[in-house]
Amino acid sequence: MPGGNTQATAAIHLGVDVGSTTTKAVALADGKVVGRSLRPTGEDFASAARDVITDTAGGKPGFIVGTGYGRRLVPGADRTLTEITCLALGARALDRDAAACLDIGGQDAKFLWLTPDGHPAGFALNDRCAAGTGRFLELAAARIGLRLEDWETVGLDEAGGLALSATCGVFAESELVGHLAAGINPRSLAAAAALSIAARMSPLAAQAGRPGMPEAGGLALAGGVSNNALVVAALRGVFSALGLP
Numbered sequence: 001m002p003g004g005n006t007q008a009t010a011a012i013h014l015g016v017d018v019g020s021t022t023t024k025a026v027a028l029a030d031g032k033v034v035g036r037s038l039r040p041t042g043e044d045f046a047s048a049a050r051d052v053i054t055d056t057a058g059g060k061p062g063f064i065v066g067t068g069y070g071r072r073l074v075p076g077a078d079r080t081l082t083e084i085t086c087l088a089l090g091a092r093a094l095d096r097d098a099a100a101c102l103d104i105g106g107q108d109a110k111f112l113w114l115t116p117d118g119h120p121a122g123f124a125l126n127d128r129c130a131a132g133t134g135r136f137l138e139l140a141a142a143r144i145g146l147r148l149e150d151w152e153t154v155g156l157d158e159a160g161g162l163a164l165s166a167t168c169g170v171f172a173e174s175e176l177v178g179h180l181a182a183g184i185n186p187r188s189l190a191a192a193a194a195l196s197i198a199a200r201m202s203p204l205a206a207q208a209g210r211p212g213m214p215e216a217g218g219l220a221l222a223g224g225v226s227n228n229a230l231v232v233a234a235l236r237g238v239f240s241a242l243g244l245p
């Protein structure tokens with residue numbers, strides 16, 4: 001399996017995230033990452049979980065925690081946790097100054113505030129439309145003929161004021177086709193798509209409220225879309241204006 005690597009250890013604790021698009025596993029020993037694995041989820045959630053467990057921990061971890069859409073299908077799971085709980089704990093473990101976390105996955109997006117001790121406070125979920133998710137990003141890349149890895153070379157200023165107005169993933173894809181037919185450069189469309197995703201994320205912060213949250217702190221990003229530098233740049237602009245650099 002891609003990404004699999006594990007050091008020999010006697011006490012491996014394994015976290016398995018069975019997402020709608022991708023299944024991931026990370027192995028910890030004495031608080032250190034000793035293995036990780038990632039694969040497409042496909043149609044069989046349990047099989048995907050079993051594969052990453054075997055790849056990451058040789059199939060014999062000491063303790064397994066499952067999360068994600070398919071968390072209840074993780075074979076041998078000792079405990080299951082919601083994605084919201086795991087996002088909060090993970091964000092605070094990686095960044096002690098994080099005040100909030102935004103997770104943009106393949107099918108939905110989640111925003112949550114973190115309490116000072118790293119627990120989830122208010123949160124909001126966007127699961128009604130794919131226009132602000134990784135699925136839309138993949139569709140946009142295919143439609144405009146610009147591979148996602150090539151978006152890394154695109155600047156936000158290349159949008160040139162172009163904005164995607166559709167709030168539905170299907171309509172947004174049709175809008176991209178219309179712009180292509182009008183002769184708009186694919187790089188400009190990539191920048192516009194990134195800005196569109198960022199614009200759809202900011203209302204989640206308002207929906208989540210801010211109950212007793214500190215005034216200062218940064219935003220932690222999670223999900224596959226956080227690997228896209230162009231979208232991250234767009235998100236930075238939007239959330240910095242909200243006091244979440």
